Amino acid sequence: MIEDSPFVAAAPVLVPMPAERPYTYAVPAGMRVVPGSIVRVPLGPRQVAGIVWDGAVEQVDARKLRPIEQVFDCPPIDRAMRRFVDWVAQYTLSPPGMVARMLLRAPEAFDPEPWIEGLQRTLLVPDRMTDARARVLETAEGGLAWTRSGLAHAAGVSATVIEGLKAQGVFETVMIPPRPVVAAPDPSYAVPELMPDQNEAASMLRANVAAGEFNVALLDGVTGSGKTEVYFEAVAAALEQGSQVLILLPEIALTHAFLERFQQRFGAKPGEWHSDLPPRMREKVWRQVAEGGVRVVAGARSALFLPFRELGLIVVDEEHDPAYKQEDRVFYNARDMAVVRGHIGGFPVVLASATPSVESRVNASQGRYARAVLSARFAEAALPDLKSIDMRRAPPARGGFLSPVLIDHMRRTLEKKEQSLLFLNRRGYAPLTLCRVCGHRFGCPVCSAWLVEHRFRGQLVCHHCGHNERRPEACPECGTLDHLVACGPGVERIAEEVVTHFPDARTIVLSSDIMGGVRRLRLELEAIANGEADIVIGTQLVAKGHNFPNMTLVGVVDADLGLANGDPRAAERTFQLLSQVTGRAGRTGKKSLGLLQTFQPDHPVMRAIVSGDAESFYQREISERERAALPPFGRLAGVIVSAVTRAEAEGHARGLRRAAPEASDLFVLGPAEAPLSLLGGRHRFRLLIQGERRADMQGFIRAMLANGPKQRGSVRVQVDIDPQSFL
DNA sequence: AGCACGCCGACT
DNA sequence: GTCGGCGTGCTC
Secondary structure, eight states: OOOOOOSSEEHHHHSSSSSOOOOEEOOTTTOOOOTEEEEEETTTEEEEEEEEESSSSOOOTTTTEEEEEESSSSSSHHHHHHHHHHHHHHHHTTTTTHHHHHOOGGGGGOOOOOOOOEEEOOOOOOOOOOHHHHHHHHTTTOOOOOOOOHHHHHHHHHHHHHHHHHHSSEEEEEEOOOOSSSSOOOOTTOOOOOOHHHHHHHHHHHHHHHHHHHHEEEEEEOOOHHHHHHHHHHHHHHHTTTTTEEESSSOGGGHHHHHHHHHHHHHHHOEETTTSSSSSHHHHHHHHHTTOOOOOEEGGGGGGGSSSSSEEEEEEETOOOOGGGSSSSEEEEEHHHHHHHHHTTOOEEEEEEOOOOOHHHHHHHTTTTTEEEEEEEEGGGGGGEEEEEETTOOOOOOOOOHHHHHHHHHHHHHHHEEEEEEOOOSSSBSSSEETTTTTOHHHHBBTOOOOEEEETEEEEEEETTEEEEEOSSOTTTTBBBBBBEEEEEOOOHHHHHHHHHOOTOEEEOOOTSSTTHHHHHHHHHHHHTOOOOOEEEEEEGGSOOOOTEEEEEEEEEETTTTTOOTTTTHHHHHHHHHHHEEEEEESSSSOOOEEEESTTTSHHHHHHHOOOOOHHHHHHHHHHHHHHHHHHSSSEEEEEEOSSSHHHHHHHHHHHHHOOOOOOOOEOOOTTTOGGGGSSSSEEEEEEESSSSSHHHHHHHHHHHHOOOOSSTTTOOOOSSSGGGGO
């Protein structure tokens, strides 16, 4: 590969802002840059880091031209990564500069890590020997360099002793390279004994890695079937052939357990990458990934934009997880972009999930992806019994939300001294508050969603934009005192109900708004795993990969929640979430039970969960999508506009229909139906546009941009299609 | 995305 | 009379 370019007097530089194309900068005499060089350039009043890009420079007014200030002493971004940036920009219809910005997010890492001062034994001996000095000399015997504090600590002496020895010339100062953030993983550290079907899947993945070319495998195995062990074999194979590996995880901040597991297999932790990483660590990881010191990264979606130099495998764990979607600035799905990255880099990608997305299932069944299925055979003993509770036949007591059937099972579980989990995917106390006298409903003044009551905090909170206000005593509309009524349940309200039934049980509520952040959450989860709670009431964060060995009952308070929101993926998402939640019970070998409270026990999702027949559910879902030409069959794109009213959104839709009459299928989803997860901070409507070819779609979107709202920057685009068809 | 410029309300 | 809100425009 030719990375060198002839010396040029001007160079295209991609700067980290919404620039549609690289800007042109002068290259001062004597400065040498190549495509991929990271450079410091003036931009308006400030200095920014940019990347020297490919292609010819654009002719630009000589008065505008400013010089590159500095070329960072940093490995250049390789050609594959540059092509990836262009591809992502083109596919997501975002400015390339914004994509480049995602890979320039460790500003201090562009300068080499400073070497640190170390001490090394000389041939001199100290004038007098003391116990402390003897210990120091013994510790430093091997001739290796030590840091001063490290040596003092290891020898159990104070730094003064070391200083004394150094002053006598017994130690001399040497510069030592910065410590690696993680030790090298060893592929043969603890090779596991695999079950026969695991073995078969692992050989397939190993063969994919050995082939050394782009391919995608969908690793499909129910909870407890040992997926992780299987893809670790692919990781081992990639390490053996000298490649770097990226493992994407949907929410790394809570996956402490994963890092431990990795260490048990490979004898060292993987490099970690996520938004909570302290800045200092961030820089080290970025730099060491670029230099090749870090061989494996476990990271959140943003890790896709790390500057790997020898990337040879990407594993996307829980590939169906919606957390892979980035929904601001550059809209992308990291699972899809991982496939693209593999295609560009010419290496394999593994998608793993117990409940694969419909897109990936279809790609597998059409032969674009290989599929490895791990049967439930070895996990079966650990799977809970699943039943639905028909809420029409077994309704809750007046004012309550828990069916007597569920309460009864909770009582029995308590008597056996085992744990129960109640799952409700709704934070706070009640999702809607209204005045019993005049019917006034509390809406968010900013974005028009209903305000959720948080009783512990005494506040009404908008879950959409974060707006909050004190819960008043009187109705702001009619002024009547004490007639405000809470409608519907949130986890806080369920906790209240639980306490009335089981006043002596240790009850805990887990939701993302607990105080103390991730650390506190991790402690709470540990406490629960240690049996320090009898009843846990939680939102979806309890569904993620945590093991509670004594949890034998899972009750889903409102299994229908999320089915009626008009999202084409509602059924799929609900199935995935319920599978995951009910999987929290029964990791014990004890007899365990999952109960779904539902008004629609015959709904395909409930039937699939209760019967365990995922295959027919997926078949049904696939043919439904095909019939309605929804993804992955229809070429569906969503345009998100900051329309606050339905009328406004309809107006945009009309403009678009005029501009592109062939776009016969165009949906406008209002606030009630639109999946909130897809919408940004402000309350927005979503338009879904279909077209047969990507070119059509882009045409529609351009028309939208041209005919759409006048305000600049108010149109955001989400291209929500499987990129496989565009590779 | 930042950051400056610019034009209208409450105030040390 | 100023300080400061965010609307508009520009960055090689």
